[in-house]
Amino acid sequence: MGSKYPKSLRISLPLWALILEIVFILVFFFFTSYEQPSEKSELLKTYPAFQDINVMLVLGLAFFKASLWRYTWSSVAFNLFSLAVGVQWAIILDGFLFNFSTRKFAINIHSIIKGTMSTMVVLISSGATLGKINLVQLIVMTLLEVTAFQGTKKLMQEFLKMYEYESLMQIHIFGAYFGVAAAWRLSESELNMAKEKERRAVASNLFTALGTLFLWIFWPTFNSVLLNSPGEKEIAIYNTYYALAVSAVTAMSFSAATHSNGKISMTHVHRATLAGGVAIGVSTIIIKSPWIAMVLGFSAGTIAVIGDKYLPRFFNQVIRLHDTCGVHATFGLPALLGRLIYILLIAGHNGWTNLSETGNKILISAGYLGLPMAMGLGGGVLTGLILSFNIWKSPHEAKYFDDQAFWEFPHLAVGF
Amino acid sequence: MGSKYPKSLRISLPLWALILEIVFILVFFFFTSYEQPSEKSELLKTYPAFQDINVMLVLGLAFFKASLWRYTWSSVAFNLFSLAVGVQWAIILDGFLFNFSTRKFAINIHSIIKGTMSTMVVLISSGATLGKINLVQLIVMTLLEVTAFQGTKKLMQEFLKMYEYESLMQIHIFGAYFGVAAAWRLSESELNMAKEKERRAVASNLFTALGTLFLWIFWPTFNSVLLNSPGEKEIAIYNTYYALAVSAVTAMSFSAATHSNGKISMTHVHRATLAGGVAIGVSTIIIKSPWIAMVLGFSAGTIAVIGDKYLPRFFNQVIRLHDTCGVHATFGLPALLGRLIYILLIAGHNGWTNLSETGNKILISAGYLGLPMAMGLGGGVLTGLILSFNIWKSPHEAKYFDDQAFWEFPHLAVGF
């Protein structure tokens, strides 16, 4: 991969951004317009939820990824960068794939929210590739992943007849497996030399806690914003809240059980606390009692702690996979668990009297699960392959997890 | 208290959490159900306020308590833990004590908000015991204190005929005195050895400032969320805003007056800035002009600075009481002041023509004040006694205020 000195992005980064923005602006010029505002202000009612989502993605996920003490700046700033690129591209694709009946597609607050949520797949995946790619590679990954996810959504809505809400709730599974697969292509050696830089600092972990708490607080908005009926929104809010409350308790308690001296791991707390919210995402409408949400939160918190404790060692040694922020334990495993419980609930709900119909529904549900996971894995491997090309001036492994490769530092910068 | 090595919670913590969550889930299974959602979406209107409250309690109070530079992780994470445990228990008690007309009590956003606010007493009290108890003790304290507060609320509503709003606004007095009393039982020596660890770092104080600012911003929501009439809500918002604006000015100015070189204490700023919001809590509906709110904010800011400067020395030396986060100055004194002014306003409002009725109202108001304070003190002493039992494996005093007693640290953790 060439010299150990980080390669300059002085020309390529502004050039890419310039070309991209010119293309985006031209597409918006020819194909979009703002929706003619109605004076009834229905749309403005969604604005607070839009802000909650923004706080989650712009602030929450940014600081959630800021635990590497020498990579905090990049974690926070690159997150905003890929969101800003991704949301423009997602809105364009959304228009072309789903709303291209008229010559121009209308932009309103719902299309911006959906664009933002679709871009979340990139923000999740980039947790797995964190510290290993530069900004130009991040642009490429953002464009490819948003395209892949919008395509998957189209497939799910066309062939599996999913509702829009359900197809968007595949974000976690898609993002986690896409990221893990892409990261697999990027870490050829065992990344031992990066150990030192991966050390967590006390303060950087506090920033991560800040991000985690924002995600914890606003997750009920995330799980309810796309639902139309107020009743469904309410149930989604309650379910998510109960699942999160229980998984917060489980995360801290069971983290102690996995340590020889009963000490709690801050990393587990960050990751498993949110597991309840992830797991309940898909089933949030069909759960009608708090206790089911609590059971789900309990098992999600437990599985996230265990997955985070024992899986990375296996991944890193056996298949040489390095998942920087543990997106697999945070988003992948709880989402899988949520899917399994969803299938159980569907089966239980339909009862065993009409076996053929129940079996049918279970098969469809399994398809719901298999499709985004397969598309995520496939898209991730392909993207990882493309990202490993030499043309992107990717950082040398010795410069992984290091802000200094990308940022102008003051001469005598004071650390944490 | 045994060896200086921190005792492992590897078995007891997960066991406690497991038992507790199983009990909670069973109670929710047998006794609760979600309220049948109405399609009129009235409940969803309260959702933004619910989020404001969550930001205050989950983020604001967590970082408010994060000023001890070697205890930041525990301050932030244990706060979420006791909130998550407490809110489940508070909702159960609320159902049994106040809404048990039908066989199952309904859960909606109001019951979650009330549960969250009731749990705030624990988040306040744990500021006084901060750094001196472990997670198992925190579970015990949470269960006992929420029970004591719900019982006190029941008494206030049944015997003193208080409105629900008024009884919930006793949070600050109850929480502060409960915490102080519980902490009194925990600090047998003068805690000199802990001085070093109690040192404040520049960055950890900045996190505390972050928490304080969140509390400052959303306090008007806190003081208005439980009011029903929009007009009362508005007045509560304005009053709280004015009181907070003035106490922010007073806090910084008068802090300088208490230092020999006129320097400001960051601790005063954190604590006295919020005094206006605390003090106005109970009187927020009966104050009809901004200037009264401003006078209240002014005196609350002043009293909190003075209380924070001179009382701890007295407490620590004379009655051997160590109040880690100064909850007495932040929540106790301003709430007492607010009560006194409330009584004055009631007296002034009723005039001196009908002396017997006025006297009556003053007596009731004094009861309002006395009951939660007495219950808080009593409950706190009892809880402190229970917490000092050996079975909880409480940390040795040499390990007070030390994250390393509870957390798995990276080998060469970088500090602040």
Next chain:
Amino acid sequence: MGSKYPKSLRISLPLWALILEIVFILVFFFFTSYEQPSEKSELLKTYPAFQDINVMLVLGLAFFKASLWRYTWSSVAFNLFSLAVGVQWAIILDGFLFNFSTRKFAINIHSIIKGTMSTMVVLISSGATLGKINLVQLIVMTLLEVTAFQGTKKLMQEFLKMYEYESLMQIHIFGAYFGVAAAWRLSESELNMAKEKERRAVASNLFTALGTLFLWIFWPTFNSVLLNSPGEKEIAIYNTYYALAVSAVTAMSFSAATHSNGKISMTHVHRATLAGGVAIGVSTIIIKSPWIAMVLGFSAGTIAVIGDKYLPRFFNQVIRLHDTCGVHATFGLPALLGRLIYILLIAGHNGWTNLSETGNKILISAGYLGLPMAMGLGGGVLTGLILSFNIWKSPHEAKYFDDQAFWEFPHLAVGF
């Protein structure tokens, strides 16, 4: 300027605050009352927007200014202090200048929002004078600048027949040039000795990023809150969002282009990311398509990066001006650009058929631009002059950018 030891504010600060608050309370007593609350709760609909604005000003701008690693406490706390003083004064002036038809003017949520937004000029300006003035000087500056801005608003509404919305949107231009002019009077030497203290730390920059992200998220609220029609609000939100998304991409990309090794400057990111929101402020209603907002965001991001890279050197050396937080590049330049594009759009909208009317409108627009800029510059120079009087016990230049001049520090304070 006397001794190098910081002068004590022990007497003067509390005295000033006391006098000020007594005057404020008296004015509020004689001249204000709360608006009689209507039971229709129309006002409460604005409350979430009010909170967004508060998060921007109390948290966002506070941490935005916290990048000087030895001046973080003052940056955050003094910001709240000047907001709390300023908002009381701004509401009083607002009542006397704009709503003094009846004997008492009514206070409602709109007057508090407008007061808060008018005070934002001080929060912007104090970014330029950051680290060079003490709290008493800050009180003086707050009172003078709010008065100057309210006067300018009155002029704009009376003589230029501006709408209230448009006149308030001059905040950025007025604040930036007022601050730059005031700072010019304060930095007599070249401030070389302050270099060391001006060093940026990794963690303090992360706090700055936190502030920047809050500003980025809630800027659409800021640009839409004063508009009345829901349709206009929607368009303002969309425009602002698109401008911000593009300027975030531009900021990071073009920062790399200005560095010899293609490294990104965190300072550019903080400042240029927000440029899109500032630039679009005045034109937010007349832009009807996303692509125009995107072009505006693109050019604003570019101009802010270039302005921040090359102008300070010129300012510092040629006219001996030291703009601590780069408010000129963050708020001044983008606002000027926004104005120019506004004039172009007005011209394009009116077409070239009716030349005289178009010319007329352009002239008025130029007046819109010239008046707040001239008033800002004039008021700033005057205020800078007054601030340089000896009576304020201003800190010696050797103590610039140093928290220790104002704050009581723990004996062995741990740094970042």
